[in-house]
Amino acid sequence: MTHAPANPAVLDAVRRVWGFDSLRPLQAEAVDAALANRDALIVLPTGGGKSLCYQTPPLVANELSVVVSPLISLMKDQVDGLVLNGYPAVALHSACTDAERDDAHAALNTGDARLLFVSPERLLSNGFLDWLAGLPQPSGRRGVRRFAIDEAHCISQWGHDFRPEYRQLATLRRRFPDACVHALTATATPRVRDDIVTQLGLADPAILVGVFDRPNLTYRVVPRVNRDAQILEVLARHKDEASIIYCISRRETEAIAAMLTDRAHKARAYHAGLDPERRRKVQEAFSREKLDVVVATVAFGMGIDRSNVRCVLHASMPKSVEAYQQETGRAGRDGLEAECVLLYSGADGAMWSKLMARSAEESGATPESLDAQLRLLAEVQRYASGMNCRHKSLSEHFGQSYPFPNCNACDICLNEIDQAEDSTVIAQKIISCVARAQQRSGMTFGAAHITDILRGSKSQKLLDRGHDQLSTYALLAETPKPTITSYINQLLDQGLLHRADGEYPTLTLSPASREVLTGKREVKLLRPKEPARRERAGRPGAPQIDLSPDEAALFDALRALRREIAEERAVPPYVVFSDATLRELAAVRPSTPDAMTRVKGIGAAKLAAFGEQFLDRLLDHARRLGLDLDTQPTTTTAPPKPAPGAPKRISPAKARSFDHFDRGESVEATARAVGLSPRTIVAHLADWIEDRRPESIEPWIARADYDRIAAAAREVGADFLKPIFEHLSAEIDYDRICIAVAHLRAHAAG
Numbered sequence: 082m083t084h085a086p087a088n089p090a091v092l093d094a095v096r097r098v099w100g101f102d103s104l105r106p107l108q109a110e111a112v113d114a115a116l117a118n119r120d121a122l123i124v125l126p127t128g129g130g131k132s133l134c135y136q137t138p139p140l141v142a143n144e145l146s147v148v149v150s151p152l153i154s155l156m157k158d159q160v161d162g163l164v165l166n167g168y169p170a171v172a173l174h175s176a177c178t179d180a181e182r183d184d185a186h187a188a189l190n191t192g193d194a195r196l197l198f199v200s201p202e203r204l205l206s207n208g209f210l211d212w213l214a215g216l217p218q219p220s221g222r223r224g225v226r227r228f229a230i231d232e233a234h235c236i237s238q239w240g241h242d243f244r245p246e247y248r249q250l251a252t253l254r255r256r257f258p259d260a261c262v263h264a265l266t267a268t269a270t271p272r273v274r275d276d277i278v279t280q281l282g283l284a285d286p287a288i289l290v291g292v293f294d295r296p297n298l299t300y301r302v303v304p305r306v307n308r309d310a311q312i313l314e315v316l317a318r319h320k321d322e323a324s325i326i327y328c329i330s331r332r333e334t335e336a337i338a339a340m341l342t343d344r345a346h347k348a349r350a351y352h353a354g355l356d357p358e359r360r361r362k363v364q365e366a367f368s369r370e371k372l373d374v375v376v377a378t379v380a381f382g383m384g385i386d387r388s389n390v391r392c393v394l395h396a397s398m399p400k401s402v403e404a405y406q407q408e409t410g411r412a413g414r415d416g417l418e419a420e421c422v423l424l425y426s427g428a429d430g431a432m433w434s435k436l437m438a439r440s441a442e443e444s445g446a447t448p449e450s451l452d453a454q455l456r457l458l459a460e461v462q463r464y465a466s467g468m469n470c471r472h473k474s475l476s477e478h479f480g481q482s483y484p485f486p487n488c489n490a491c492d493i494c495l496n497e498i499d500q501a502e503d504s505t506v507i508a509q510k511i512i513s514c515v516a517r518a519q520q521r522s523g524m525t526f527g528a529a530h531i532t533d534i535l536r537g538s539k540s541q542k543l544l545d546r547g548h549d550q551l552s553t554y555a556l557l558a559e560t561p562k563p564t565i566t567s568y569i570n571q572l573l574d575q576g577l578l579h580r581a582d583g584e585y586p587t588l589t590l591s592p593a594s595r596e597v598l599t600g601k602r603e604v605k606l607l608r609p610k611e612p613a614r615r616e617r618a619g620r621p622g623a624p625q626i627d628l629s630p631d632e633a634a635l636f637d638a639l640r641a642l643r644r645e646i647a648e649e650r651a652v653p654p655y656v657v658f659s660d661a662t663l664r665e666l667a668a669v670r671p672s673t674p675d676a677m678t679r680v681k682g683i684g685a686a687k688l689a690a691f692g693e694q695f696l697d698r699l700l701d702h703a704r705r706l707g708l709d710l711d712t713q714p715t716t717t718t719a720p721p722k723p724a725p726g727a728p729k730r731i732s733p734a735k736a737r738s739f740d741h742f743d744r745g746e747s748v749e750a751t752a753r754a755v756g757l758s759p760r761t762i763v764a765h766l767a768d769w770i771e772d773r774r775p776e777s778i779e780p781w782i783a784r785a786d787y788d789r790i791a792a793a794a795r796e797v798g799a800d801f802l803k804p805i806f807e808h809l810s811a812e813i814d815y816d817r818i819c820i821a822v823a824h825l826r827a828h829a830a831g
């Protein structure tokens with residue numbers, strides 16, 4: 082699947098800086114285009130890896146690239162992340178401190194920086210382009226030869242995020258005729274694409290459009306019947322993980338956040354009505370993993386780069402499939418599994434069209450633009466009420482065919498939805514109930530009241546109206562309330578009932594209703610089911626390393642370390658290592674720095690910066706949990722692991738080490754004989770000591786050292802190696818501490 086870049090230095094740079102072993106297909110083409118100085122339009126879904134497209138060329142060409150980005154918070158995070166990778170990047174925007182600005186200028190004036198992030202306002206400010214044109218480059222040239230315009234759809238008024246200042250970026254083409262301009266976006270509609278090319282004046286651009294399907298996302302559309310309970314149910318599947326809940330109104334975000342806070346979730350509301358300081362705090366807390374759930378209006382997200390969001394839940398329907406794709410795209414950017422749930426009610430469409438009409442009136446928008454919005458709305462309604470594979474529907478919406486018959490990652494393919502066998506009869510009961518109630522009282526009623534009648538409720542309101550006398554009273558007494566609500570919404574979506582205009586959304590008959598009542602029309606209704614456990618085997622895409630409970634404990638320990646490091650450096654945790662990297666570490670458990678570099682996401686700079694800390698924590702926990710080192714990760718299709726409590730299997734390599742230790746052989750001799758690194762052998766030895774509990778371990782450690790370590794362990798505890806190491810002023814190496822501590826633990830355990 083990977084496309085090798087034309088220049089081998091590209092792959093070298095990617096390996097060295099990011100620790101990735103390959104480029105994704107379009108990344109390679111984008112990098113090639115940039116190095117060939119050709120314009121490009123790069124359309125990749127959120128999480129598709131756009132950043133690497135503009136981050137790689139400057140390293141290879143040894144020249145500065147300029148990235149225009151509308152989002153200051155995102156720039157800052159990107160720069161922090163790059164700097165941790167040892168990548169010289171700087172940013173210039175209105176939120177820079179004087180010191181940051183001076184540092185950035187210095188790095189640019191000396192030609193040390195490879196990437197400059199800049200806001201459009203700044204780029205177009207007086208004299209800025211002239212200054213850029215004079216910057217020295219290590220290659221000996223002056224000026225800038227590569228520009229990248231991030232979030233390029235902001236240039237188009239057909240896009241969902243139009244920013245007038247983006248229009249002026251066309252100047253770049255004129256001012257830097259020899260430079261190439263790359264436009265990057267996640268918005269795929271052809272109209273927006275064309276608009277970007279024209280507005281930016283791209284010349285014969287390479288058009289690189291990625292695959293929009295996100296195989297690691299599981300999509301579900303759930304009839305909204307009890308919003309809060311449903312939200313809690315979904316979040317229960319994502320305990321201590323990051324989730325975003327999208328709402329239409331600010332009031333709703335506040336209410337849901339309060340509800341969640343009451344239920345001990347770490348949740349906050351986020352919307353455009355909050356003051357900027359407060360918004361910044363929420364964003365920061367979320368990206369630093371101090372906050373699990375953000376309940377937001379669409380205002381939240383563009384600046385969010387937390388890659389381990391495991392759940393995006395829409396409390397109401399979004400206003401377009403594009404918006405849905407964009408918002409759900411924030412889940413699982415690390416490529417690991419994530420869930421997207423849409424709580425859908427037919428009422429949402431009515432609510433949106435009302436909002437759209439009102440705002441069109443207020444803004445004096447043209448009737449065509451309101452029509453366009455309503456068309457987008459109808460598409461998302463079709464998606465939500467549809468019965469087709471969600472991955473397929475979304476792919477096709479973006480003009481791409483979906484080749485798999487079963488995605489195994491949506492409510493439809495997972496068979497979470499049943500068709501009610503007696504759908505037509507149910508529909509007749511509901512429709513006639515609506516008709517009878519209206520006849521009897523001379524007014525229309527809402528879905529809740531109709532549901533009460535059908536279920537045979539004894540509510541006072543119902544009895545007062547004499548609705549217990551209706552022939553449809555208690556006709557669906559056995560059917561749960563949420564299910565009836567869902568049926569009513571489905572009838573509305575199918576046009577078999579209407580929602581009456583007026584202050585309250587009440588139900589009334591449509592012409593099609595009569596056809597159902599007279600038996601001229603068959604109806605299909607879905608019976609909502611509990612989400613099933615996901616069957617993973619045979620599912621396309623999304624390789625994910627499965628963790629055993631012990632490995633999950635190790636993963637948590639590594640996450641805790643990541644948080645500590647992030648805190649210390651005042652950066653978001655994911656810029657230290659991604660979840661994907663930590664999972665792989667927990668599954669493979671490399672025993673040496675060298676083995677660590679084979680894990681995805683560990684480049685040279687990060688290895689130097691954090692390798693030892695992570696290795697330490699990893700070895701220590703792996704040993705205490707009795708986990709083998711240097712294993713192959715178990716992927717989703719591998720045979721199940723032995724149940725907890727089953728006797729621990731030891732690997733053949735370890736068994737051989739044990740034989741050598743039984744004969745009292747040294748670590749070095751054993752390492753040579755077994756062909757593993759001394760570090761691994763030390764870990765084997767520690768296991769052997771805990772297993773065999775020898776009286777003396779003097780073949781492996783001098784008595785004097787052992788005594789010092791034992792004394793230190795009495796002072797600082799034997800849970801971790803590092804405090805002992807530090808207590809001994811680094812005079813005794815980790816290997817010996819590890820061996821001695823194993824002995825101390827073996828004997829402490831009785």
Ligand code: ADP
Binds near residue numbers: 108126128130659681
């Ligand atoms: P986008 O900007 O398109 O939303 P990002 O550039 O943030 O996406 O990349 C999304 C995720 O994919 C990041 O966690 C990034 O580290 C990872 N990624 C990008 N390119 C590669 C690659 N070639 N190999 C492995 N992981 C990659």
Ligand code: ZN
Binds near residue numbers: 489
């Ligand atoms: Zn599917």
